[in-house]
Amino acid sequence: MNVYDVVAAVVDPELRVVTIADLGILRDVTVDGERVTVTITPTYSGCPAMDVIRADIRQALRSAGYADPEIVTTLRPAWSTDWITDDGRSKLAAAGIAPPGPSRGPIALTLGVRCPRCGSPNTEELSRFGSTACKALWRCRACAEPFDHVKAY
Structure with missing residues (x-):
């Protein structure tokens, strides 16, 4: 190695x-x-x-x-969250942590975050501050599961 x-x-x-x-x-x-x-x-x-x-x-x-x-x-x-690799984004999602989308170019309007468990866009932010300072706490209204979302920088 x-x-x-x-x-x-x-x-x-x-x-x-x-x-x-x-x-x-x-x-x-x-x-x-x-x-x-x-x-x-x-x-x-x-x-x-x-x-x-x-x-x-x-x-x-x-x-x-x-x-x-x-x-x-x-x-x-x-x-910047743009530096998270595609593999890193996949690993975060697989672990139930919603990764931020890439922010290259024009900044897209984000109305919500997709649930990493069921994929529903019907989610809500519970707290801007999650388990660490770089994450926010969200909940899916469809499956009722809470999840962390890595904040975009």
């Missing part, structure tokens, strides 16, 4: 069904001899999961034989 793949396989500590690569948090991995530098961008500047992500990256690289990786955090450009 190459160094990039080792880092890309690190799981997000808040959304355990996706990796940091799936979320677009992983920006770059460079190798210079035995020196590995990993660049990451948080989903927002105060994300409390970043310390855990850094520790998990260090542990994954140490397990792969890289003793002292450097982890650089960059805030520019700011992370």
Whole structure:
């Protein structure tokens, strides 16, 4: 397994069904001899999961034989939900978390969020703040199931 793949396989500590690569948090991995530098961008500047992500990256690289990786955090450009991969969006939906749609180009008017369980557009936002700061709590009026929705940025 190459160094990039080792880092890309690190799981997000808040959304355990996706990796940091799936979320677009992983920006770059460079190798210079035995020196590995990993660049990451948080989903927002105060994300409390970043310390855990850094520790998990260090542990994954140490397990792969890289003793002292450097982890650089960059805030520019700011992370966007557009960076979530198609695979990441599929994994979120399969886990019952409604992924945001891509926001490239004109911003589409969103009247609702489709339920990740039954697919119904008949949903309602219960709280702008969900289990983490980057998610909102929604409920499906068709199947009555609550679900998280990753907020679009």
